[in-house]
Amino acid sequence: MTVPDRVEIDAAGDAVLSADQAASLLGVALPAFLADLRAGIVYSVVERGEGADAGTLRLTLRRRGAERRLVVEAATGRVIGAEPGG
Template sequence: MTLPERVEIDAAGDVALTAEQAAALLGVALPDFLADLRAGHVYSVVERGEGADAGRLRLTLHRRATQRRLLVEAGTGRVLGPG
C-alpha cells in the first residue's frame, strides 16, 4: 500500500483522490481499478473528526472486499497516515 503525501480538498471540504492515487492505495493496477470503478465496485466514505479529532478527516476507500483508510488534515489535505 502506497500512501499519497497529499489529497485534494475542494472548497466544499470534499476529498478527491486521483485514479492513480486510489489504485496505488488499494495496491492494484490502474486499468483494473478503472474497470472496477466503472462497474460500481469502488466507493469511498469520508468521516469528519469531532472533539479531539476536529480538523481531521478519515477517508475509507472500498474496492470489492478490500478497504484502505487515510487520516487527512482537513485544511491542507496532508496525509497524516493510515486511518
C-alpha cells in the same frame, strides 16, 4: 499499497483522490481499478472528525475485499495516518 503524502481538498472541504492515487492505495493496477469503478464496485466514504479529531477527515476506500483508510488534515490535505481497513 502506496500512501500519498497529500490529497486535494475540494471547495466543499472534502478529500479528493486521483484515480492513480486510489488505485495505488488499494494496490491494484489503474486499468483494473477504473473497470471496477465503472462497474460500481469501488466505494468511498469521507468522515469529518469531531471533538478531539476536529480538523481531520477520514477517507475510507473499498474495492472487492480490500479496504484502506487515510486520515487527512482538513485544512491542508496532508496525510497524517494510513491503515488497512477493518
